[in-house]
Amino acid sequence: MTREEIITQVNSLLSDEFEVDAATFAPDANIRETLQLDSLSLVDLVALVQQTYRIKIPVTELRGIQTFANLYDYIESHLPAA
Amino acid sequence: MEHRVVITGMGIWSCLGTTLDEVRDSLYTGKSGIAFSQEHKDAGFRSALCSTIAQPDLKPLVPRNLRQFMPEEAQYAYMSTRQALENAKLDIDYIAQHEVGLIFGNDSTAEATVNAIDKFRDFHDTAACGSGSIFQSMNSTVTMNLACLFKLKGINLTASAACASGSQAIGLGSLLIRNGLQECVVCGGAQEANMFSVAAFDGLQSFSVREDQPSQASRPFDRDRDGLVPGGGAATVILESYEHAVRRGAPILGEIISWGFSSNGDHISTPNVEDPARSLELCLKNGGVSPDEIGYINAHATSTKIGDAREAQAIARIFGDRRVPVTSTKSQTGHEMWMAGASELIYSMLMMKNDFIAGSLNFENPDDDTACINILPECQEVHFDMFLSNSFGFGGTNSTIIVKNL
Numbered sequence: 476m477t478r479e480e481i482i483t484q485v486n487s488l489l490s491d492e493f494e495v496d497a498a499t500f501a502p503d504a505n506i507r508e509t510l511q512l513d514s515l516s517l518v519d520l521v522a523l524v525q526q527t528y529r530i531k532i533p534v535t536e537l538r539g540i541q542t543f544a545n546l547y548d549y550i551e552s553h554l555p556a557a
Numbered sequence: 558m559e560h561r562v563v564i565t566g567m568g569i570w571s572c573l574g575t576t577l578d579e580v581r582d583s584l585y586t587g588k589s590g591i592a593f594s595q596e597h598k599d600a601g602f603r604s605a606l607c608s609t610i611a612q613p614d615l616k617p618l619v620p621r622n623l624r625q626f627m628p629e630e631a632q633y634a635y636m637s638t639r640q641a642l643e644n645a646k647l648d649i650d651y652i653a654q655h656e657v658g659l660i661f662g663n664d665s666t667a668e669a670t671v672n673a674i675d676k677f678r679d680f681h682d683t684a685a686c687g688s689g690s691i692f693q694s695m696n697s698t699v700t701m702n703l704a705c706l707f708k709l710k711g712i713n714l715t716a717s718a719a720c721a722s723g724s725q726a727i728g729l730g731s732l733l734i735r736n737g738l739q740e741c742v743v744c745g746g747a748q749e750a751n752m753f754s755v756a757a758f759d760g761l762q763s764f765s766v767r768e769d770q771p772s773q774a775s776r777p778f779d780r781d782r783d784g785l786v787p788g789g790g791a792a793t794v795i796l797e798s799y800e801h802a803v804r805r806g807a808p809i810l811g812e813i814i815s816w817g818f819s820s821n822g823d824h825i826s827t828p829n830v831e832d833p834a835r836s837l838e839l840c841l842k843n844g845g846v847s848p849d850e851i852g853y854i855n856a857h858a859t860s861t862k863i864g865d866a867r868e869a870q871a872i873a874r875i876f877g878d879r880r881v882p883v884t885s886t887k888s889q890t891g892h893e894m895w896m897a898g899a900s901e902l903i904y905s906m907l908m909m910k911n912d913f914i915a916g917s918l919n920f921e922n923p924d925d926d927t928a929c930i931n932i933l934p935e936c937q938e939v940h941f942d943m944f945l946s947n948s949f950g951f952g953g954t955n956s957t958i959i960v961k962n963l
Binding site: 513515518522525526531 | 625685688689
């Protein structure tokens with residue numbers, strides 16, 4: 476997947492799952508605030524990434540994912556080789 | 558001091574409709590809510606009959622982060638409880654300032670549990686279950702969700718008593734009000750209607766196999782009955798002390814006169830006669846009610862050979878030759894299980910308030926065991942002011958409630 480494809484797909488998934496308009500997503504926006512994630516729904520973000528890409532996000536790594544760009548980066552760098 | 562317990566609101570989400578008016582009309586016209594499910598058949602069910610229930614759209618009503626905690630049965634219960642609170646004229650401001658309790662009957666969360674465990678096994682990671690799974694898969698899921706959504710501050714309890722759960726919930730709620738421990742309690746029953754919840758039940762060969770005639774499959778007390786049909790949905794009643802209802806100007810629909818209960822202490826699935834009969838007897842005694850005062854009996858009868866036979870004999874033992882009209886609304890709805898005690902109380906209330914008794918569909922011929930009671934096969938326009946509702950469940954749990962018209 477190209478980075479553009481990842482961004483498009485991730486935005487669509489997040490918009491569907493958390494019911495927030497993808498037009499409000501910006502690479503530097505805070506992902507927790509934009510998606511209104513609390514400590515419980517943050518687990519759904521982890522589950523969504525795991526179920527879609529089979530990529531596990533450990534808690535220590537999750538702390539580093541603050542923006543949408545951080546999430547795209549994480550997925551791009553952990554995608555299994557095609 | 559004992560307090561009188563009155564019903565001030567009702568709400569229903571069932572295969573007979575999703576409003577009280579719709580359900581009243583379905584009862585009156587003898588509509589069947591039962592259908593053949595190809596999904597069940599393809600999955601390997603022996604009997605693919607089930608009730609057809611509208612799926613509520615909660616998206617405009619409950620935010621995503623709260624909806625995430627709600628399995629199917631909690632969604633049904635949310636819809637029935639919204640209606641009941643509105644029906645009782647209990648708004649969010651009043652609830653915020655008063656202690657309103659909550660007791661609901663529920664006895665399974667199969668689909669939520671299956672979904673969570675499937676993800677866990679697939680990904681070998683507990684986080685894959687998602688945030689809602691634990692809250693969806695606990696047996697108290699209905700009460701934990703409703704209490705948070707409606708901001709209820711009184712007792713918060715799930716009653717698990719198999720197919721008597723809804724009735725026991727109403728019995729418990731009425732007891733708390735009668736004793737002055739609560740002034741208002743939201744009571745009801747909820748039943749998930751997905752195939753995971755009843756697959757093992759189908760495995761017991763308990764369901765009717767009359768798949769080519771879905772509307773004729775549930776035939777309580779009839780000679781040719783061959784098993785039950787699983788149903789689902791949710792039903793809510795608002796119970797209050799009479800003083801509380803009068804004080805806030807609530808509509809008063811009926812009065813819970815008494816609750817009776819018993820346990821068979823016997824076989825896990827085969828009922829007997831004497832212990833269900835004790836539940837009826839105790840209910841009459843607790844309310845100081847003579848059998849002559851009962852104008853209608855809403856039977857538990859699910860359309861199984863032994864269950865219907867034993868209940869008929871239990872009713873006959875208590876009511877003798879009085880010929881009180883008896884029907885089973887499960888002939889229209891199938892067996893609504895954890896919800897049934899609450900929904901059938903509402904069905905009976907709708908009949909009592911509208912002067913009719915819905916016919917027991919498909920009752921064509923009694924057998925030697927069921928000929929001892931007066932089963933009405935067709936709808937009758939008749940006035941009555943007091944009814945008795947039976948609910949019996951696996952493990953031999955029995956619950957009976959008597960309600961009076963007000």
